[in-house]
Amino acid sequence: MRYGMAIDTAKCVGCGDCVVACQTENNVPNGYCRDWVVENVNGSYPNVEIELRSERCNHCENSPCVRCCPTGASHIVKGGIIMVTHNECIGCGACIESCPYDARYSHPEGYVDKCTFCQHRLEKGQNTACVEVCPTTCLHFGDLEDPYSDVSLALKNRTWKVLAPEAGTKPQLFFLT
Amino acid sequence: MKEELFVSGRNIPNIDPFLNIWHWEIPVYLYLGGISAGIMFFAGLFTVLGKEKEMPTTVKWSTFLVPVALVLGLFALFLDLKHQLFFWRLYTTIRIESPMSWGAWTLMFITPLSMVWAASYIKELIPGWKWKLGILDTIEDLVIKTRKPLAWAMMALAIVLGVYTGILLSAFNARPLWNTSILGPLFLVSGLSTGLAAIIWMSKSHFERTVLTKIDIVLIGVELFLIIHLFMGFLAGSAVKIEAAELFLGGEFTTAFWGFVVILGLIIPVILEILELIGFKIPIWIPSILVLIGGLIFRFIMVEAGQITRFLY
Ligand code: SF4
Ligand code: SF4
DSSP, X not given: OOEEEEEETTTOOOOOHHHHHHHHHTTOOTTOOSOEEEEEEESOTTSOEEEEEEEOOOOOSSOHHHHHOSSSOEEEEGGGEEEEOGGXXXXXXXXXXXXXXXXXXXOTTSSEEOOOTTHHHHTTTOOOHHHHHOTTOXXXXXXXXXXXXXXXXXXXXXXXXXXXXXXXXXXXXXXXX | OOOOOEEEEOOOTTXXXXXXXXXXXXXXXXXXXXXHHHHHHHHXXXXXXXXXXXXXXXXXXXXXXXXXXXXXXXXXXXXXXXXXGGGGGGGSOOOTTOHHHHHHHHXXXXXXXXXXXXXXXXXXXXXXXOOSSHHHHHHHHHHHHTHHHHHHHHHHHHHHHHHHHHHHHHTOTTSTTTOOTTHHHHHHHHHHHHXXXXXXXXXXXXXXXXXXXXXXXXXXXXXXXXXXXXXXXXHTXXXXXXHHHHTTTTSTTHIIIIIIIIIIIIIHHHHHHHHHHHTOOOOTHHHHHHHHHHHHHHHHHHHHHHHHOOOOO
């Protein structure tokens, strides 16, 4: 099993519902977030191109954050999800430095926090909070190894890219272009 | 034409300004670790060579600095942690892949070793010194009897510690300025050189200073060579590496790096040291203090600048 997410940059309207849903679901402290929306505007008038991307931890297959963690607080669980055990984390910041996507942040309580692919919801057979609320259904989540999962179907007939593949971390977020 | 009109990018007020998570604590920690590695390496080396009589400062007196520096360094590391109550978690696992982990473990071994090493010379430093506890006398005897093997262990651990101070940074591929294997040897050589500077400053014997100064000249030469290599590697690298190098070649760290680290911290002291060897009268503390300050600024700049460099997408 290998969880991944496909994000349709052509459909996203940048409403930020995924961000709010995550903050609510995961009790993210005020002013922090585990996912965010980036708006890139390229080109010059009249050929302007906007790309909206809902980003979060890429749950990298070759995850530098897990490798550099001195305590084992950052670890990989079933489906390739990268988790942080809060009361094992010493807050050394090594994983924050190691992430090319700046997906981690220092929680006001001291430990490091980030997206969990809503692992607590997956266990109950539910989908992630961000996917559930997206009004344009531009987020697709599921098992990449299952050819009929939502994410595999979304990737099937579209072109996609991953962010900063040159960082070598094998990210598992796919941006449909 | 591809012109970037406006990139809102990411702007999370409570996260983005704090992604540069490492402040003064880490460079200070790396600096004290480097000096300690330098002093311990040369104390071990001249013990193995059987030069305790000729090089008393190197083998004996300077080693009193090491436990102090290491404990202060560990304290700086502790201050850097954001979840300090869980500090002990560092010592419940060994994670080979994590430089932070094996650095913490190296310090766990090297700090007590440096303490017993210095303590075994305390009777020579303070005549009439008496240990209050009998067990300490036993330990002292043991250290004195096993001095040579301990010296070897100290040299090995000192090299691990010195290289570690560079690898702690170079292991991060997300920070292109750090992500170069030259950083390990560069920090090791710089650490050895700052350690030597401290010993030379303390030493009262002309013979000892001359020997150490000669070694220091070679080390500074190697350091300059590695710095040139570092930039050659960056400039021949990918876009993010070139961008990293440009911070030092016209960017915001240019003056600080070339002025304070390379010229004041390496080139001027090496010239002064050579002049001194030729026979000019140079106050001994000038090159030493320049090397020591240069080494500290070097670590501050590397930690600071590295956190600015990142992958762009
Ligand atoms: S995106 Fe960052 S935090 Fe997430 S797995 Fe990759 S390196 Fe780790
Ligand atoms: S901050 Fe926590 S999770 Fe991150 S590397 Fe340090 S101990 Fe591990």
